[in-house]
Amino acid sequence: MKLFDLTGKVALVTGSTHGLGMSMAKGLGQAGATIVVNGNSSQEKIDKAVAEYESAGIKAVGYKFDVSDEAQVKDAIQKIENEVGGIDILVNNAGIIKRTPLAEMEVADFKQVIDIDLVSPFLVSKHVVQGMMKRQSGKIINICSMMSELGRNTVGAYAAAKGGLVMLTKNMATEWAKHNIQVNGIGPGYFATSQTAPIRVDGHPFNDFIVNRTPAAKWGDPDDLAGAAIFLAASASDFVNGHILYVDGGILATIGKPSNE
Numbered sequence: 404m405k406l407f408d409l410t411g412k413v414a415l416v417t418g419s420t421h422g423l424g425m426s427m428a429k430g431l432g433q434a435g436a437t438i439v440v441n442g443n444s445s446q447e448k449i450d451k452a453v454a455e456y457e458s459a460g461i462k463a464v465g466y467k468f469d470v471s472d473e474a475q476v477k478d479a480i481q482k483i484e485n486e487v488g489g490i491d492i493l494v495n496n497a498g499i500i501k502r503t504p505l506a507e508m509e510v511a512d513f514k515q516v517i518d519i520d521l522v523s524p525f526l527v528s529k530h531v532v533q534g535m536m537k538r539q540s541g542k543i544i545n546i547c548s549m550m551s552e553l554g555r556n557t558v559g560a561y562a563a564a565k566g567g568l569v570m571l572t573k574n575m576a577t578e579w580a581k582h583n584i585q586v587n588g589i590g591p592g593y594f595a596t597s598q599t600a601p602i603r604v605d606g607h608p609f610n611d612f613i614v615n616r617t618p619a620a621k622w623g624d625p626d627d628l629a630g631a632a633i634f635l636a637a638s639a640s641d642f643v644n645g646h647i648l649y650v651d652g653g654i655l656a657t658i659g660k661p662s663n664e
């Protein structure tokens with residue numbers, strides 16, 4: 404299906420050494436894209452991830468850089484464009500979460516969450532879009548959250564960043580659509596990843612709460628995100644712009660139900 408074919412495309416997925424970033428990147432790779440793998444913890448982790456993509460038959464190249472450091476971002480994007488090719492698809496996925504009640508949260512911690520989860524998507528996009536504008540073609544996907552729409556105790560900084568990312572997505576779409584660049588978001592529901600591991604343990608009240616709160620009655624399987632990523636990266640979505648595609652098992656469709664139902 405040509406509409407969903409990414410053969411010959413270069414896709415930079417930030418934070419793609421593990422978790423949802425890796426699942427979405429694998430989907431893009433299986434649709435034909437070359438994956439530029441990014442992380443910032445260690446070169447070893449990147450090398451391991453690249454090997455994992457390759458063993459799945461996906462072309463992958465690793466670049467270690469900090470998405471919140473403009474000098475590093477500029478340098479890495481220049482290298483990627485020279486060494487791999489023009490970036491056709493950018494997935495702003497890298498992010499962090501801190502679970503602390505707002506009244507007790509240090510300002511520095513709040514700012515760090517905003518910096519990585521909101522400023523970095525702007526920063527990376529700002530540099531990647533230069534090439535996209537020259538080529539008059541590009542796809543940017545910002546990874547949002549249930550917390551783009553809903554509040555929850557202890558995740559205020561993350562929610563502020565992810566809510567902001569929705570408006571950043573709409574504004575990028577507004578400014579860049581005329582260059583044939585589509586900017587959309589994916590809003591994952593509750594997925595089984597390392598980020599949610601501490602709140603997913605069996606017997607933890609949050610685990611039962613999520614299963615009960617989700618009409619699909621389960622945590623998402625990270626592989627369930629690949630289809631949305633492929634759609635928003637492919638020509639199938641060429642007139643879809645500024646939209647957030649929530650992949651949440653129906654959470655946002657409902658107020659929820661009492662625990663005895």
Ligand code: GCO
Pocket residue numbers: 500502547548549550555558561590591592593598599602
């Ligand atoms: C939490 C979770 C969430 C998710 C996700 C939901 O503590 O509530 O970690 O914030 O990770 O982004 O969409």
Ligand code: CA
Pocket residue numbers: 411412413488489491
């Ligand atoms: Ca190309």
